Amino acid sequence: MVQNVTYLGFIPLLPLAGSLLVGLLYLYACRGKKGFPEKLYGLLGCTGPILSFFMAVKVYMSLQALPADDRFLHHKAYTWFASGELDVSMGFLADPLGAVMLLFVTFVGSLIHIYSIGYMKGDPRYGKFFAYLNLFLGSMLILVLGDGPVVMFVGWEGVGLCSYLLIGFWSEDKENVVAGNKAFIVNRIGDLGFVLGMGFLFWGIGADGFDYLSLKANAHHLTEPIGLVVCLLLFVGATGKSAQIPLYVWLPDAMAGPTPVSALIHAATMVTAGVYMVARFSFLYAHVPVAGEVVAWIGILTALLAAIFGMYQDDIKKILAYSTVSQLGYMFAGVGVAAYSAGIFHVFTHAFFKALLFLGAGSVIIALHHEQNIWKMGGLKSKLPTTYKTMLIGGLALAGCPPFAGFFSKDEILYSALATGHTSIWLIGVLVAGMTAYYTFRMIFVVFHGKPRDQEAFDHAHESPKVMTIPLVILALGSIFAGFCNLPKLFGGHLRFSHWLAPSLTEHHPHGGVGLELLAVGASVLAFAIGIGIAYRKFTVPVDEPVYRGFNKFGFNKFYVDELYHALIVAPYKFFGKAISRGLEPFIVDAPVQASGWLYKMAGLAFKVFQMGYVRIYAIYMVVGLSVMSLLISQSLN
C-alpha cells in the first residue's frame, strides 16, 4: 500500500520558490543603483534548503514508522500529459532510496548555502548566485523525488541547466562561458541517450503506467535485447551527467565556476544523479547482467584514468575534480557488479568528504586571494588551522583510511566486486585506492606543510570567517561518523544502511565468507598505506614545481583527450557548420526570403503606375468600375 502525502510536493517547491523570490528581488535591484543588503539574499537563499531539510527528516521519520516492506510515500500532484498509452503525472515518490538521497542532498546543500554566504561576499551578483543555487537544489530534489523516469528527466535537465548557469557565473571571462557551454553540450549528448532509453523502455513495458512502481511490477515482461538496449542507453545518459568515459571531459573544466558550485553540483549531488538512476532502475539492471558488466568496467576504467590524471594536476580544484571523477567510477563499479546499496553508500559518504574538501579548498583560495596553483602555496597549516584540520579529515576519508567514512564505503564496493567474481575489477580498484591516497596527500602536503612558496601571499593569508568554517566542521564530523551507518558484520555492525535500502533495490547480497572480507580489507589498508607513504616521502621534503617529461608529460596533459575530442569532433562540426552557413544558407534560406520581399516590392512598383495623382484619372477609374459592374448586373438580369 502506498500512502498519499501532500507535503512531498513542497520539498522541491520551497527552494524553487526561494529561487524565484531571490531572483525577482535581484532583478528589481538591478534596475536601480541601490541593491538589497547581502544578508537579505543570504537569509532568503538559505531558508528554502533548510526547510526542505527538515521536511526530509520528517519524510525519513514517517518512513521509519511504516513496516519494512511497505515504505512508500506517494503524492500525485496532477496529470501532466496523457497521450495514447502514455500517461505521465507530476508525482513524487519517497521510498528508502529516495529518503537517503533526500537527506544528504538537503543537508549538504544547506551547509553549502550557508558557506556561500561567506564565500561570495562582496560579489556584485550575490543575489543571482543564490537564485541559481536554489534553482539547482529544487531541480535536484525533483530528480530525486520523481515518481517516474519522465519526472526524473525534468530534474535531470534542470540540474544540467543550473550547472551551465553556475559554471559560467563570472561570465565576463570568456573561458568560464566556454566551460559552461562544454558542460551543457556534453551533458546534452548524454541526455540524448537517456531519452532514447526512456523511449525504448516505454515501448517495452510502459503501456501499463510509466512510473517506477508500475515499471518494476512489469519488469519481467521486458525481453532481453530491449532490456539491454534500455540499460545501455540510460547508462549513456549517466556517463554524461556523472562524468564517466567518454563524457567526463566537462567536469575538470567546470571548476571555472565558484567553489561552492563545485562542491554542491560537481561533487556531492548532481554528478551522483547517474548512480542514483542506475540504482533506481536496479530492477532492470539486475535482469541484464551484461549491462551491469559494461557499467562496472567503464566505471573502474574511468576511476583509473582519472586517478592517473589527478596525480599530475597543479590546480587544487582540478585535483579534486579528477578525484570526483575517479570516485564516481568507483560508484559505478559498485552498481555495475549489482552491489547497488554499496554504490549508494559510497555516494552518501562521498558527498560529505568531497564537499568538505571542496569547501576547504575554497577557504584556501579565498585566503590566498583567488590563487589556485598548489605550487604557489605551502605551509598554510599554521595560518589556516581549522581549514587544515578539516581538510586533513576529509583527505583521510577520501583516501580510505579506517575508521573514516570513505574506508567503509570503498571497502564495501571492493568486497562486492571480489565476492561476485570480478577479480580484475577488484585489483584495479585496489590500485586506484593507492593512487587516491597518493594524490590526496600530495595535495595536502604541498599546500599545508613545508615552507611557503609565495611569501607575500602567505603573509596576507588568514583564516576564513565562522560562517565558512562551521560548515567545514560539521562536514568533517559527517566524514568521520557517516561510515558507521553501514558497518559490515566483520566489524560488528548490521549493515543497517543496506537493509534500509533493500525495499527499493533488487539486490542479492554476495556471501563470500570471512576470509574474502579480510583479504579485501587488508588490501585496501595496504594500498592506502603505500600511497600515503610515497606521498609523504616525496612531498614533505621541500620540493618545487616539477618539470614533466615522457609519460609524466603525457599524464600531465591528461593524455591529450581534450585535444583529441576537439580535433575529431568539435573542429569538423564547426567546419561543417561554417560551410553550411557560408555556402548553403545564403542560397537555401536567405535567397527565398529576400526574393519574396523583392517580389512584393516589384508588385508594388507595378501597381504604382495606376496612382498618378490626377484626380480626374481616379474619377475615370470610378466610372470604369461602375460600368463594369453595370455590365455584370445587366448580364445577370437577363
Place this chain on the structure above:
Amino acid sequence: MLATYLFFGLAMLAVLGALGLILFKHPMNGAMSFVVTLISLAGLYALLSAKLIFAIQLIVYAGAIMSLILFIIMFLNIQEKDLPLDPNRMFYLAGGVVVVAPVAGLLIKIAKTIESEAPELAVGFGDVKEVGQLLFTDWLLPFEIVSILLLVALVGAVVLAGKRGVN
C-alpha cells in the same frame, strides 16, 4: 397632347443645354447653357405637378446658384490664355461614351420595368402646403440636419475665403 409636346420640347432644351455645358470651351458659355437646362427642368417639374419644386428650382438653382457660379467665373477674369489646353478632349469624350453606355443601358433596362401610367392625382398634390406639412412632421429630423449643414457650409466658406498670405 399639349403635355406631350411640351414634354418633348422641354426635354430637347434640357439635353441641348447639357451638351452645351460639356462641349463649350469657355466656362461662361457652358454656364449659360446650363442655365437653359435648369430652366427647362423647372418646366418639367411643373408638368409633373410639382408646384413648389418648380418654384424653388427657378429661385434657388437657376437664380442663386447659377448666379454665384457666373459671378465667380467673371470674378476670376478668365482669359483665353488661362483656359487649359485640353487637346485630347474628343478622345476622352468618345472613350467616356463607351464607358458610360453600359451604365445607361442598365439604368434604362431598370426604368423600363416600371409601370408607367400616371394615376389620378389627389387634390393639392405638390402644393406648398403639402410639402410644408411633410417637412415639419415626417421629415423633421432631416430638415433640422440640413439646416445645420447650411450653417456648416456658411462657416466653412467664411473660413476658406478668409485665408490670407497663402503664397
Place this chain on the structure above:
Amino acid sequence: MITNYLSLSILLFCLGILGVVSRRNVFIVFMSIELMLNAANLGFVAMARLHVNMDGHVLALMVMAVAAAEAALALAVIILLHKHKGNLDTNIFSLLKG
C-alpha cells in the same frame, strides 16, 4: 409616360458623368456635378408623381439645399486654387502621386 421622364433623367445623368470625365476645366467639372444632381432630382419628382407620394418632393428639396451648400464651398475652394496656381487645370494638381 413617366418612363420618358426617367429616361431623360438617365440621359442627363450620363451627360453629367461625361462632363466630369472628359473636361479639364474646373468649372465645367463642377457644373457637371450639379447637372448630375439635377438629373437625380428629376428622377425623384417623376417617381413622386408616379406613386402619388410627396416624399420625392421633399427629397428633391433636400438635394437642392445640399447642392447650394456644396456650391458655396466648392467655389471658395476654386478661388483659393486659382490664387495658388493661377491656373484652372485639374491636371496640375498631382500631389496624390503614389
